[in-house]
Amino acid sequence: MSATLSCPHKPRVGLFVTCLVDVFRPTVGFAAVKLLEDAGCTVEVPAAQTCCGQPAYNSGDRADARDLARQVIAAFEDFDYVVVPSGSCGGTIKRHYPHLFDGDPAWQTRAERLSAKTFELVSFLTDVLGVERVIARYPDTVTYHDSCSGLRELGIKSQPRRLLATVADLDLREMAESEVCCGFGGTFCVKYPELSNRMVSEKAAHIQTSEAGTLLAGDLGCLLNMAGKLQREGAAIKVRHIAEVLAGMTDIPAIGEPD
Amino acid sequence: MSDAREQILNTLRRGLQRGPVAGERRAELEARLAHPPRNVIPARALRPHFEQVDLFVQMARNAAATVDPVTHPADVPVAVSAFLDCEGLPAELVMAPDPELAALPWSEAPTLHIERRAAVDGDQTSVSLAFAGIAETGTLVLLSGPYSPTTLNFLPDTHIVVLRADRIVGAYEDAWDLLRARGLGMPRTVNFITGPSRSADIEQTVQMGAHGPLRLHVVLVGG
Amino acid sequence: MQVTSQTFKSNASVALRDAALQRALKNLKAGFPGKRAAAIAKLPEFDQLRDAGRDLKNHVLEHLDFYLERFEAKVIEQGGQVHWARDAAEARQIVLDICRSVAARRVTKGKSMISEEIGLNEFLEAHGIQPVETDLGEYIIQLRHEHPSHIIAPAIHLNRDQVADAFHAHHGPYGFTERNENPRALMNEARQVLRQQFLSADVGITGANFCIAETGTTVIVTNEGNGDLTQILPRVHIALASIEKMVPTLEDVSTLTRLLTRSATGQEITVYTTFSSGPRRVEDLDGPEQFHVVLLDNGRSGMLGGEFQDMLRCIRCSACMNHCPVYGAIGGHAYGWVYPGPMGSVLTPQLVGIDAAGQLPNASTFCGRCEEVCPMRIPLPKMMRHWREREFERHLSPAAVRFGLGAWAFFAKRPRLYRIVAGVGAWLLRRLGSRKGRIERLPLAGGWTAWRDLPAPQGRTFQQQWAARQGARS
């Protein structure tokens, strides 16, 4: 293992773990590291990372959002790429950071530079590194939820499906309305819990109707929301982040399952 | 009142951070109005004329209009009469007092009772002459005027429109060109009509014949 | 119309429990999105048209004063009159004065959201003039003393049995004594009842989807034909338009109608697109003797040059609400004013004030479907965020939210401290959920656990494990 030695010819990737993965599902972070290393990258995880600032940004708190963005920019701007196992946090850095610094040209330039090299994990593998297949096996039927930010801000739709198609023994069954929001929405789910519940209930119904054994998505927030609903309803559907399946790291319990 | 006008315009200009549009900018806007640019025209509206006629027929039928192509203007009266027969409608027409319609050989359909006037409540069937047809969406263009009262388009249950195939154009923009070429400015009303009246306001289920005609029948001449 | 946006949250709660409403909302989801998608699939140029529409409307907004003045001049040139109204009260008074000048007792009305915005019906009634809505949906809700719940399908919150009840209660005097639930029969009933109203009205009031500066023309885009009967039968036609409805030319309006109808009902074009310029000409055999256009500002002029200017591109197609999961769950009335859904969440705070409507821009997950379908490419989520920023600046957001956010930001800005807190948090939550792998009740997170479980963390944080791994490697 020589991943920490820098190999000049290998792309140096800074992994932005995201606060949810850090606390709730470290496996996703390790799966991301494995996928990136398998694809020939050198991966580093700056310790000075916490959160991308989206909760502040979406709550109208621009000052805190800017502070956090500066922190992320400073911690990551020296990497060749910044990779995020989340379309939502990735979208914040890529699509929203530059606008945060309207009227502050110096930081705006830095934000734009960071934006240009920031990618969501799965689309980074396929669109930047040209990964066409993964070596993994997952003997189950799965259904895939298109998380909103990844889908609409970053155009992630075919990439995860293309890679899933190369996982041995995996059978993809599309649910109805896979592009409709699950109702998570960050602070939305606690500010408007009843509405959020309605949305996730409909999502859970579509997931169950698909008769898949596993639900996958690329965003842990949505996954926690959907897993929590499915489990409250007593549905026997496993829930995992897509990176775990692509990296073949599925021998640990699924999200919200006991050891 | 003029207070309101001035205040609204001033607020707009304050937001736009300028005074009234003047000089070169104004000349540009005037030029744009005098020679309106076309924006994006759908490719299907740019096909040759004979294809436009087919497209018109298809699109009008898709909008639930019925279309009866006849070869010569002289065929129109018999076609109209036959249509009324088939639909079980009385042989009574309110017809637009248009010289072109009047010139048709109505005597060849002797059972028809024709009145030339605007429509009133209770009229069952009207006949108008279209100013143009637009292939893009199967749309009829009717202009109000002494020869073409607008009430004919809306009050009767059945509206029959005579359309000359050589008046079919591709896009809406082509119809505007025809209208401008007429040189009479805008009539009080220009009606674009595509199929019979309908509503989906009850449970989003489409029902034909809301307030306007239940049937829209196009007699296409020379198609 | 009374604003009830302040109580959005409880309005939504009630809506979620309203069985009839929930039944009716199924029609919305089953209908609009699929029809829109099918129509767009048939027009390869649709996205190009969207760009053209956006650019065109931006051009108009940059020169709105010029186009308004030109429009006015053209209307007058053709014998019509233009009235400017700064706010709802002025607009209502203008309409009333016109009605009084012809001693009007009954006015028929085509569908107009501006009429709703200025509360015209209540006002006319209070002054002894009977307004009759003639759009089928509007007519139904007028009978029920309701307001529209959708900008193009005003009665979408109702089912046929509710329509049948309303007609049964009101149509007896017209000879319809039997209650009927068949949509076809219901429509015929309305057709016959309203025909008499059309014929006896003194004034007809319509909205305007567009106003054309080149020709001084107002345009209505409809399917029923009621708007046309409204404007050609009475002696006076009044068109109500807001100032941003300006479009330079006939060509430009054609671009926008291509976008509008497909985005709205999924039709290639509606049955009727009607262009009205001035009153009837001397030689005409029918048509109104007077033509008035009321141009309403009501707060819009203040949006120019600011962060909400893009909203003035809106052509009221309703695609944003038809695709909004929040609208789809609760319908339009919960939003508490005239304009529901995403476009309303941006517009309502501007028109009635952020103090009253502050919840609306917050009640969104920013899922982005509205912006994705908006034919005018209006960045709706971005503008809702702008409202949230204004609320935050003015300390209008709830104290608990501000506190939580402040505490979280405090740690998030201190990575070392954050790592410790995250480690403790993960450990704690893990302990709470170790038996089942999930947590069923969590104090302070009742909003979450009332409805769903919280999956427990795996144990140590990623950062802790990564540090250990790096330590082992070196």
Ligand code: SF4
């Ligand atoms: S905001 Fe866009 S989608 Fe919504 S009504 Fe307006 S134009 Fe249509």
